Amino acid sequence: MQDTINTLGSVAAPVPKRAGAGLKPKHYQSIIEQLPDIGWFEIHPENYMGRGGPPLHYLERIRADYPLSLHSVGTSLGSHLPVDLDHLKKLKALVDRFEPGLISEHLSWSHGYEWYTHDLIPLFYTEETLSLIVEHIEQVQDFLGREILIENPSSYLQFKQNEIPEQVFYVEAAKRSGAGLLVDINNVFVSCSNHGWSIQEYLSAVPHELVGEIHLAGHSIQDLGDTKLRVDDHGSPVCQEVWQLYRDYINTHGTVPTLIEWDTNIPEFPELYREVCFAEKFLQTTRDRYDEAIV
Amino acid sequence: MKPLSELQQLFCDALRSSDSPPQALLDEIEDDGLRIERFNVYRNNFIVLNGDALADMYPVIKQLVGDEAFRMLATAYVRTFPPMDRALLLYGEAFPDFLKGIPELSGAPYLADVARIEYAWTAAYHAEDATRLDEVQMVNIPAETQGDLRLRPHPSIHFINSSYPVYRIWAVNQGEPMDDVISLDEGGSHIVVIRPQREVEVREVGLGELRFLESLASNETIGSAYAHTLESVPDFDLNRFFAEHLFDGTFCAIEP
Numbered sequence: 421m422q423d424t425i426n427t428l429g430s431v432a433a434p435v436p437k438r439a440g441a442g443l444k445p446k447h448y449q450s451i452i453e454q455l456p457d458i459g460w461f462e463i464h465p466e467n468y469m470g471r472g473g474p475p476l477h478y479l480e481r482i483r484a485d486y487p488l489s490l491h492s493v494g495t496s497l498g499s500h501l502p503v504d505l506d507h508l509k510k511l512k513a514l515v516d517r518f519e520p521g522l523i524s525e526h527l528s529w530s531h532g533y534e535w536y537t538h539d540l541i542p543l544f545y546t547e548e549t550l551s552l553i554v555e556h557i558e559q560v561q562d563f564l565g566r567e568i569l570i571e572n573p574s575s576y577l578q579f580k581q582n583e584i585p586e587q588v589f590y591v592e593a594a595k596r597s598g599a600g601l602l603v604d605i606n607n608v609f610v611s612c613s614n615h616g617w618s619i620q621e622y623l624s625a626v627p628h629e630l631v632g633e634i635h636l637a638g639h640s641i642q643d644l645g646d647t648k649l650r651v652d653d654h655g656s657p658v659c660q661e662v663w664q665l666y667r668d669y670i671n672t673h674g675t676v677p678t679l680i681e682w683d684t685n686i687p688e689f690p691e692l693y694r695e696v697c698f699a700e701k702f703l704q705t706t707r708d709r710y711d712e713a714i715v
Numbered sequence: 716m717k718p719l720s721e722l723q724q725l726f727c728d729a730l731r732s733s734d735s736p737p738q739a740l741l742d743e744i745e746d747d748g749l750r751i752e753r754f755n756v757y758r759n760n761f762i763v764l765n766g767d768a769l770a771d772m773y774p775v776i777k778q779l780v781g782d783e784a785f786r787m788l789a790t791a792y793v794r795t796f797p798p799m800d801r802a803l804l805l806y807g808e809a810f811p812d813f814l815k816g817i818p819e820l821s822g823a824p825y826l827a828d829v830a831r832i833e834y835a836w837t838a839a840y841h842a843e844d845a846t847r848l849d850e851v852q853m854v855n856i857p858a859e860t861q862g863d864l865r866l867r868p869h870p871s872i873h874f875i876n877s878s879y880p881v882y883r884i885w886a887v888n889q890g891e892p893m894d895d896v897i898s899l900d901e902g903g904s905h906i907v908v909i910r911p912q913r914e915v916e917v918r919e920v921g922l923g924e925l926r927f928l929e930s931l932a933s934n935e936t937i938g939s940a941y942a943h944t945l946e947s948v949p950d951f952d953l954n955r956f957f958a959e960h961l962f963d964g965t966f967c968a969i970e971p
Contacts, residue, residue, distance in 0.1 A: 466802040467802065467803075469801075469804065470802075470840075470841030471842055471843035471870075472842060472844035473841045473842060473871075473910065475841070477913065494801030494802065496801075499723065500718075529723065532720070532724045533727055534799065535727075535797035535799055536798045536800070537761050538764050538765055538798055539760040539764055541723075541757060544719065576753045576757065577745065577750060577756075577757075578744070578745040579722075580742075580743055614753075642756070644749055644752050647749055649749075649752070651756055684767075
């Protein structure tokens, strides 16, 4: 399927600058029956790495009607261990079969041994890990023959070794590897709040021309006496502060493909759809203002 | 300064452990007086994310032991057998044997076999697809040579052979719990789990059917599988079995 990707990097079904939703098995049937007006869907490719069965079948049906984005959670780009070739092959097979408009992965790591945490652990923001992650991103991109987007993490602790501010590290990793950026505004809000960083400083360090996608999600609050730790659990509606940051961002910079992520306490489809429509409304307002086309 | 590999392994060790995080790791974390609580968010995520995957795979075990006990079992399992694969689809393969080794569960010796049904269900769900053997493929095969051929069961097939009535235990725990009383004296059950098309089927079968399918799955010819089956089940009715299952998706090919 290499021939559907030309040298300019355009793909068979680009992800439009509209609102999309994370695709969940409990919603397969509703989506196939109702074909809701949603710009695109996003999946974790790791959930489709079985040999066969219903998930791949449903994905095929949904892909026939919607553009798709692959949001990987298993590459562990910041691990000291090498990128797993076997995992890349499985990822490439999904890319070839489903022709996603976007592919992304996280600025984090998830394995230190031969086993996997399946959680996204923060990096040590040093020159050493910057070189390492750039090398790993390049490896993934070379293997897939495509640019990927890198997502800023949510985090709850910082390492003393850190010598580079997260936003600088994040942008630098993308610039050096030729990757794009996936800005998770909820993660910016969560991390800045957990570490006392400035949200404005963080977002203004992000060059908009590198931003290919935005994520929005809900988080929970863990009360630790005087301190409130915000935990990025994707288990509730997007909070007001994050909606406001999102509106400000697209008002300033223009529209970007925007995903609503909802991965735990997953609601019935109409509730998720309401959140998507909310984002779409903001995108429409911005489109009208800038007189932009959708794609 | 510690090398990255050592730091990441230190973090992973602490994630997996139930002891308070070691000083060597805490020394690496910025301290606002809450670094242990901050680290514990990761420890909790590790247990909950992987424990939830286990709960998705083993809903009947969870119903049988209760939410609280399941959470404790899942926590211990995640710590002992952390995920070895980047995909969580089939995480929990060793859970049935793990249950067998828990002394507190020795009064419920059937749990491991119920868990085997649940693992087989998920494994069959994600197994490779195959097309159903159909009548046309059989038409030109002379009856007298059929015994030398190999019938391929669908690649999703799994077998469970239990000394306990685990099929009934599994079946009454689908959906809302029921008041059915199941006595362990009801005897054992033989189960085939298979996904002929989209739907996973859990079938309680006779010993003959189990033996015959197991033999075919281990690449024996039809003749040899039949002979093997007759050794333990002399009255196994092959014609009746074929009338019911030859073309219902249980098989996907017939080959020399």
